[in-house]
Amino acid sequence: MDEVAGPSPADVVRRLLDGPRPLPLVTAGHPVLRHPAAPYDFGLLPELFAELIDAMRETMHAAPGVGLAAPQIGLGLAVAVLEDSAPVPDEVAAARDRHPLPFRVIVNPTYEAVGNERAAWYEGCLSVPGYQAVVDRAARVRLRCQDETGAMVDEEVAGWAARIVAHETDHLNGTLYLDRAVLRSLATHQATAAWWGGPDLIPARVALGF
Numbered sequence: 001m002d003e004v005a006g007p008s009p010a011d012v013v014r015r016l017l018d019g020p021r022p023l024p025l026v027t028a029g030h031p032v033l034r035h036p037a038a039p040y041d042f043g044l045l046p047e048l049f050a051e052l053i054d055a056m057r058e059t060m061h062a063a064p065g066v067g068l069a070a071p072q073i074g075l076g077l078a079v080a081v082l083e084d085s086a087p088v089p090d091e092v093a094a095a096r097d098r099h100p101l102p103f104r105v106i107v108n109p110t111y112e113a114v115g116n117e118r119a120a121w122y123e124g125c126l127s128v129p130g131y132q133a134v135v136d137r138a139a140r141v142r143l144r145c146q147d148e149t150g151a152m153v154d155e156e157v158a159g160w161a162a163r164i165v166a167h168e169t170d171h172l173n174g175t176l177y178l179d180r181a182v183l184r185s186l187a188t189h190q191a192t193a194a195w196w197g198g199p200d201l202i203p204a205r206v207a208l209g210f
Contacts, residue, residue: 009077010044013052016075022059023073027127028176032071037078037172039108042150053105053148056081065126066101067164069171072127078108080168084160095199096121097139097159106153109145109169113138114156120201122185122192123163125177132192133181134201134210137166184210 007015016023026032044052056079060068066084070077084101086093093099097119117139124132140158143165147153157165167177185208187196196204204210 010048012075013044013048016073017048017051017055021055022062023055025059025063025072025126026074027129028178030074030127032074032076033127033171033176034174035071035076036174037069037071037076040077040079042107049148052079053081057083057103060126063126067168068126069168071171071174078172080106080109080172082106082161082164082168084164086160091199092197099159099161101161101164105148106143106165106168107146107148107150109143109165109172111141111143111157111162111166111169114140114142119159119163120182121163122187122196122201122204123167123177124189124192125167127171128176128178130188132187132189133178133183134185134204135163135167135177135181137163137180141165143169182210184208 056068056073059073060081060083067080067082069080081103082101083103086098086100088098118136119139120134120136122132123135139162140156141162143153143155143157145153170177185204
């Protein structure tokens with residue numbers, strides 16, 4: 001008996017793009033978030049891929065968030081978009097090494113720590129709505145990927161941008177930030193904004209015991 005072929009990647013993307021905008025987000029518990037995404041081979045027509053990137057950017061902004069991986073819209077391809085206007089007070093930006101990150105696309109990314117410096121801060125996730133937790137990550141990473149044109153990228157990324165790169169690349173490997181988080185630090189967005197959004201984690205460590 002012949003196997004019945006499933007829908008092509010182009011059919012899947014077109015069906016997604018024919019739906020509502022911003023694109024619906026999938027949340028923790030959806031299987032697509034727990035499986036490594038398939039490498040993207042640039043097999044989509046350029047205009048279809050460009051439309052997908054535009055829709056992902058629109059969805060990221062609407063959420064709002066600073067990064068969005070394709071599995072978060074139910075699409076198991078190794079593609080993510082990043083952008084951060086860094087809308088935080090200057091003292092918080094300085095403490096977290098958070099600066100504006102221009103819009104960029106990363107395709108088939110990997111990362112590895114550069115040096116031994118670490119940074120622990122609260123972070124959240126559009127696929128785990130309503131909560132944040134402290135995640136200890138490398139302060140600087142080496143990012144290897146392709147951009148939206150297929151050009152190879154090999155660069156070092158530091159500070160909050162390194163955190164975004166790591167978070168979104170983890171998504172493409174089936175990892176959620178909670179897998180790396182200090183769970184005793186878990187807080188709602190409201191609690192984080194009210195008490196733990198400052199430039200120093202010591203108050204949260206003392207009060208929550210982590």
